[in-house]
Amino acid sequence: MKHIEQGVGLMSAPRDFIRDLNADNFSAGLVAGIFGLSAGIIHISAGLAAGLSQEFTLIWVISYLMINGLFGLFMPAYYRLPLPMANSIPGALLFASIIPVVGLEAALGATLIAGAISLVVGLAGWMGIVMRLIPMPIVMGMVAGILLKFGTNMVMPLQNAMLPAVVMILAFFFSARFLRRVPPLVVAMLVGIAYMAFSGADFSSVEFSVKFPEVIMPTFTLEAFLAYGLPLALILVGMETPAGVGLVKGMGFKSAPANAITAVGGLGTMVSAFFNLHSTCIAAPMTGICSGPEAGSHDKRWVAAVIVGIIFIVAAPFYGFVFSLIEAMPSYFIAIIAGLALLRVIGSAMHMTFSGKHEVGAMFSFLIAVSGLQILGIGASFWALVLGAGISMLVEFRDFDFSSKREATKEVKTA
Template sequence: MKHLEKGVGLRSAPRDFLRDLNVDNLSAGVVAGIFGLSAGIIHISAGTAAGLDSHFIMIWVISYLMINGLFGLVMPAYYRLPMPMANSIPGALLFAAIIPVVGLEAALGATLIAGAISLVAGLAGVMGIVMKLIPMPIVMGMVAGVLLKFGLNMVAPLENAMLPAAIMILAFFFSARLLRRVPPLIVAMLAGIAYMAYSGVDFSAVTFSVTFPEFIVPEFTLNAFLAYGLPLALILVGMETPAGVGLIKGMGYKDVPANAITAVGGVGTMLSAFFNLHSTCIAAPMTGICSSPEAGERDKRWVAAVVTGAIFVIAAPFYGFVVSLIEAMPGYFIAIIAGLALLRVITSAMHMAFSGKHEMGGLFAFLIAASGLQILGIGASFWALVLGVLISMLFETKDFEFLLTRRERPGKPAS
């Protein structure tokens, strides 16, 4: 436990939450929450493509919101940092693909082991070594590559839905320039909602339902662990934590609890294995939204993450209703809001990736993450870090201080 970073604590969190709550961090938290709710559609699509039962898919998404929402309430409140919790999207794709091969119980058993590995990694304090092996410019290159699609998805509607897209984007920038006290994200959302009301979007198909997570007992097989559990552990430790930590540091925060994020994610992943869920970890895109300047003063942005967690917990049992509501909305609405919320984060990530050391490694990390390629069934984000580091070690060896000999280090006299 000595390697786990200490936080502010939870005793005064409710009082501090009310003190720090304002329209900026509230709006950022709402946007991040809406984004997280919409991410459940990725699970539904992946599960449907893999031929999984529709009832299981719904339970999977509801558990994702409920469990990660609870951890998303505690982590930012304890550390007073914008650290919303969710699950790994690459892990979700692996999970959906492996269930037809090894069975649900075996896949969840592999999830349990992956969570234990993540917990041990956090308790052992190895994240400092991991973060040293994966320099920040390469992490931010990967982050920029991952987030690039949100920027592209924001401008893509200008082709087929030019009027509403232009209205929302221009509303964001004009309000940022002219309405100093009103968060531009809120203005953009209201502009989009007003257009939908004017154009007569049909919400008649929206249906109401209530569902709760279901308990299940995992099973353990070597095949499931090698095919899915080990890659998931590598993703949680080597990709999800560095991405989240990199985003927070990129927004000006110095002390980010990498070991605690990894350990708590491990505990959450182990718990998830008993409720049809594949992982718990820091949520990179939502972290970008909650930690961005749009969330207001830096020391109050943690409130946005707590708001996101609360939205998850409240919405979880009603996710069937949420899905039908999201499906009734035009696709451009969430795409534009998410892209606008992440603009400053994408800018910061690119600046950190390409303005100093490890430029070639950062570039390859950016390109690989943006490409969306998969190798051995593992997604692009993981390989962006691995190959970005290898490229940088080969061609930018001097940028790795721990690789230099004593004779080569600046300021050290030759022996």
């Protein structure tokens, strides 16, 4: 445990939460929470596309919200940092695709092993080495490439839903300019809801339901581990943690507990394996929302991440109802709100990508992430880091800092 970074603690967290809660971090947490709820649509779509039942996919999402919501309360509260927890979307796509091949229990067994690998990496303090091999400009190139789609999705409604898009975007910027005491995201959301009410959005298909996570016992096969467990472990250690740490540092925080994020994610993934869920890790897009300028002052942004955890836990049993509600909303609503919340985060990530060392590697990382390519069934986010770092080592080796073993050890302990 000596490599796990020390945090502020949990004893005073409830009191500090009430003290630090304000309109800015509340609105950022609400937006991030809604975004996280809407991400369940990806799981359901991937599950149905793979031939899995709607009942299975619904339990999958409920477990995602409940388990990651619980870990998402602990991490930001203990470290007083915006560290919302969710699950890996690339991992979700792998999980859905491998179940018809190896079976659910074997897939969950591979999940358990992947979580154990992540836990060992975090406890051993090896994330400092990983972060040295994948420098910040390359990480932020991947982050910028992944988040860029949220920016483009924000402006795409101008093509087919111009009036609500213009009204919501202008409401955001006008409120930022003239209503400084009211968070712009709240204004944009209220304007969007008002427009839906005025335009007569159809919510007649919304249905109420209650479900809870179910226990499933994993089994172990070599085929499942090689086809899914090992890639998932690489994604958790080599992509999810670096992306989350990069966002937190990119938003002006001096440090982020890389080893703890990896270890807790590994532990959460091991727990997840018994509840029909494929992973627990830091949530990059939601980290961007919770750690960005829209969440208010730096020392209070952690509250936004705690709010995400609360939303997940409360919404989990009722996700069938939440899902039908999200489906009834016009697609432009969440796209615009998420894009506005991430606007300045995207700008900061782009700036960090192209304004320092590792320019070639960072550019390749950005382009690969934007492309959305898949190699060996693994998504672009992972390959953006691997290939970006590899190309940078080839043509920009002097930009890497491998000065001494002592410094590397120090980096591991303080990352």
